[in-house]
Amino acid sequence: MSRYLMPLLAGLILASPLALADEPKRGGEITIIYRDDFDSMDPAIGYSFQSWTPIKAVFDGLVDYKPGTTEIEPDLAESYEISPDGKTYTFKLRQGVKFHNGRELKAADIKYSIERTCNPKTQSPGASYYTGIIGCQDIIDGKATEASGITTPDDYTVVFQLTEPNATMLHLFALNFAFAVPKEVAEEYGEDFTHHGVGTGAYKMVEYTPGQRVVLERNPHTDKDGRPYIDKITLQFGVEPVTGVLRIEKGEADTLGEIFPPAKYLEVSQNPAVKGRFLTVGQLNTNYMSMNFNIKPFDDLRVRRAVNMAVNKQRLVQVLNNRGTVTGQILPPAMAGFNPKFQGYPYDPEKAKGLLKEAGLGDGFTTELYFQNVDPWPRMAQVIQQDLAAIGIKVELRGLEMASLFGTAGKPDGAPMALTEWYADFPDPSNFYTAILGCGAAVEGGFNWSFYCNEDIDARAKAADALADPARAQERIDDWSKIMIDIIEQDAAWVPLFNSNRFSLRSAKLKGDETIFTDIISQPFNFEAAWVE
Amino acid sequence: MPTYIARRLVQALLILLGVSIITFVLLYFLPADPARMVAGRTASKAQVELVRMQLGLDLPVWEQYGRYLWNLLQGDLGRSYLQRTEVTTLIGARLPASLLLMLGAITCELLIGVTLGAMAGLRRGSAADQTLMVAALVFVSTPQFVTALTLLYIFAYWLGWFPIGGYGQFTHLVLPSITLGLLGGGWYARVTRSSVIEVLRQDFIRTARAKGLDRWRIVSVHILPNAALPVIAMIGIDVGYFMSSIVIVESVFGWPGIGQLTWQAIQQIDIPIIMGVTLVSACAYVLGNLLADLVSPLIDPRIKLR
Numbered sequence: 001m002s003r004y005l006m007p008l009l010a011g012l013i014l015a016s017p018l019a020l021a022d023e024p025k026r027g028g029e030i031t032i033i034y035r036d037d038f039d040s041m042d043p044a045i046g047y048s049f050q051s052w053t054p055i056k057a058v059f060d061g062l063v064d065y066k067p068g069t070t071e072i073e074p075d076l077a078e079s080y081e082i083s084p085d086g087k088t089y090t091f092k093l094r095q096g097v098k099f100h101n102g103r104e105l106k107a108a109d110i111k112y113s114i115e116r117t118c119n120p121k122t123q124s125p126g127a128s129y130y131t132g133i134i135g136c137q138d139i140i141d142g143k144a145t146e147a148s149g150i151t152t153p154d155d156y157t158v159v160f161q162l163t164e165p166n167a168t169m170l171h172l173f174a175l176n177f178a179f180a181v182p183k184e185v186a187e188e189y190g191e192d193f194t195h196h197g198v199g200t201g202a203y204k205m206v207e208y209t210p211g212q213r214v215v216l217e218r219n220p221h222t223d224k225d226g227r228p229y230i231d232k233i234t235l236q237f238g239v240e241p242v243t244g245v246l247r248i249e250k251g252e253a254d255t256l257g258e259i260f261p262p263a264k265y266l267e268v269s270q271n272p273a274v275k276g277r278f279l280t281v282g283q284l285n286t287n288y289m290s291m292n293f294n295i296k297p298f299d300d301l302r303v304r305r306a307v308n309m310a311v312n313k314q315r316l317v318q319v320l321n322n323r324g325t326v327t328g329q330i331l332p333p334a335m336a337g338f339n340p341k342f343q344g345y346p347y348d349p350e351k352a353k354g355l356l357k358e359a360g361l362g363d364g365f366t367t368e369l370y371f372q373n374v375d376p377w378p379r380m381a382q383v384i385q386q387d388l389a390a391i392g393i394k395v396e397l398r399g400l401e402m403a404s405l406f407g408t409a410g411k412p413d414g415a416p417m418a419l420t421e422w423y424a425d426f427p428d429p430s431n432f433y434t435a436i437l438g439c440g441a442a443v444e445g446g447f448n449w450s451f452y453c454n455e456d457i458d459a460r461a462k463a464a465d466a467l468a469d470p471a472r473a474q475e476r477i478d479d480w481s482k483i484m485i486d487i488i489e490q491d492a493a494w495v496p497l498f499n500s501n502r503f504s505l506r507s508a509k510l511k512g513d514e515t516i517f518t519d520i521i522s523q524p525f526n527f528e529a530a531w532v533e
Numbered sequence: 534m535p536t537y538i539a540r541r542l543v544q545a546l547l548i549l550l551g552v553s554i555i556t557f558v559l560l561y562f563l564p565a566d567p568a569r570m571v572a573g574r575t576a577s578k579a580q581v582e583l584v585r586m587q588l589g590l591d592l593p594v595w596e597q598y599g600r601y602l603w604n605l606l607q608g609d610l611g612r613s614y615l616q617r618t619e620v621t622t623l624i625g626a627r628l629p630a631s632l633l634l635m636l637g638a639i640t641c642e643l644l645i646g647v648t649l650g651a652m653a654g655l656r657r658g659s660a661a662d663q664t665l666m667v668a669a670l671v672f673v674s675t676p677q678f679v680t681a682l683t684l685l686y687i688f689a690y691w692l693g694w695f696p697i698g699g700y701g702q703f704t705h706l707v708l709p710s711i712t713l714g715l716l717g718g719g720w721y722a723r724v725t726r727s728s729v730i731e732v733l734r735q736d737f738i739r740t741a742r743a744k745g746l747d748r749w750r751i752v753s754v755h756i757l758p759n760a761a762l763p764v765i766a767m768i769g770i771d772v773g774y775f776m777s778s779i780v781i782v783e784s785v786f787g788w789p790g791i792g793q794l795t796w797q798a799i800q801q802i803d804i805p806i807i808m809g810v811t812l813v814s815a816c817a818y819v820l821g822n823l824l825a826d827l828v829s830p831l832i833d834p835r836i837k838l839r
Binding site for chain 2: 033035036037038039040042045047120123124125126127128129140191192194195209210211212236237238239240242243246247249250252374400401402403404406407408410411414425434435440443444445446447
């Protein structure tokens, strides 16, 4: 009897603190590992998945996403109202919100912060998102210093007038470029604001040492139903992700802020010791190959379709240790508007050869494929090179460093084919169109590397984005879904390849609901929502 | 001597000027567009052009270079395009780490390389010599990544003797220094060995032996100092190398040196940073070589600096 009783008792004794440990609690500190320095902690400047989550911790916007979801909720705003014509947004601010320097946030700060993003002196990479607010374009053009479309009837009300209805406007207010900064601090430090960031967020930035670390401390004045929990978060720069994984396994660090190192994937995914702490996460990402409509023979639909049918995506993903999910469409599964029924072009080299013959290219042709010269792009390029060789297309590989790739593929006659990926800035299908498939982006220096411009599609896209009425949200998503499928089915503007997954590994002490670590908005996780044991 | 140093410094300035012109022009002709990188992926063409103008990238290359040089003479290396931070701040923050690692690495290289090289040279042709030389070859040819990760895995992860990378304490310095010591020590061993063999042939060694001096004294007083000259020249070169080119070792050990900054900047064509680190590295090469040349006559009085 006692033989069985003892382990049972031991189990009970062990189990009770574990049960308690699953309750969120305040305190503790964690370290997050990054390979490189951030671009910036200034919300008007930071434009990388690495900097976005820390910026979100230090600064707040009018609205935010509920942790672990893509659902928008008021943040600095207490409530908001959209006019029936979709052109006026009125936000009521919460009272008593304070910047880390102790000053209360007022409506004027919201106005200033967005005007600062529009101001060409700031050189914000997000300025173009706000040109729909009346007056922002005038600031960009140097005709005004203030936006006439942003008004503050009182200290706790801010009103935005838009040039036209924009269904994605709330997402834009949730982006860091619209986060509130105190004018006096932003102007005191100018371009060095990144090292002296002061916001209203759940965390204060107490240290920024370039090349080494950023240290965040819990803001004692923030209390969102008990959140945030963790007292101190150190963002450690300059550590190779492989080393980072070793440190996490040893408990010397808590998670990676970078892309998980491919070299460690197989080992870690099969390690029973990290079970439950190593998660595969979908993200708003699609990897694809562009085919430049300006360069022969890619002006021929049959050739673009042939290339689509010649690439064995399944094998491509296998070469990458299954770190992605094969796709035949533009939108990733995590995005509203994704059509699970649409398979895209099947892998069919014979049919592809037939299409080439129809196009008068039965003997094949020679072309070039551009890509970034860091893993895994060269491996992907080689697989595609072999696949296309099988239907008679001879591909010369051109690996370049990132900036030169952008420069070359962004030229109208630059790259016949290019490998790249797109991460959406916000969870709306429109963000997968305008900058990479829209006519406006089919210009030199743009990111529409196929130089695809279908005016009919462009008009449908504009119409969908003008459907700002929340009651018609589903109709709008359905429109987008059809647009995205037509781009592939009718025009074969890309070869969609796969949606790459993110991998989240965390230390044993870092706790939280699983949805916190599989969040598609905040990578590696929403700093406000997790806790330590 | 002072005239010699002055002349070398003037030469150094000319070298730096040359390096800066070549780097600047090469960067100018890359297909990348820094203005687009700054303006962001959704910016309109007009916005990109505005940024180009603000950064002065619309000017002819010679005018751009002229402006750069003018600011440089006033100690202004400009601001990083992407981090928007002063390049001097970025380099300054990393300089101490780079210097410290340089010191640690050169010490290890000398300890490992000179010891092994001397042992091999003194027993030329023996089994020990051959083993050591094969070992040196292996160390030299192993990729940095492999050596660094192996040491990290064994001594930090598995045995737990050292922290798994990082910066700030002496224990953090040990493994990266040994890694670089092993990688570079192989070269030092080969150079020391041939140098020792060369010295062993000299008449004064025979004389010393004939006098009946003990073996240790011959090695320490007569052989090593005479064999040291090529090694000192190598240190001079290493000083420059360690100031910018040890990206992988820095990255594996999380060491915040200049190499990492260089790598990041090249990926993003952050021209002000690339120019800054190139100049710092060129300075280090020039100064390292100058120091090596100044030290040589102290060891071998036959060398005269003119």
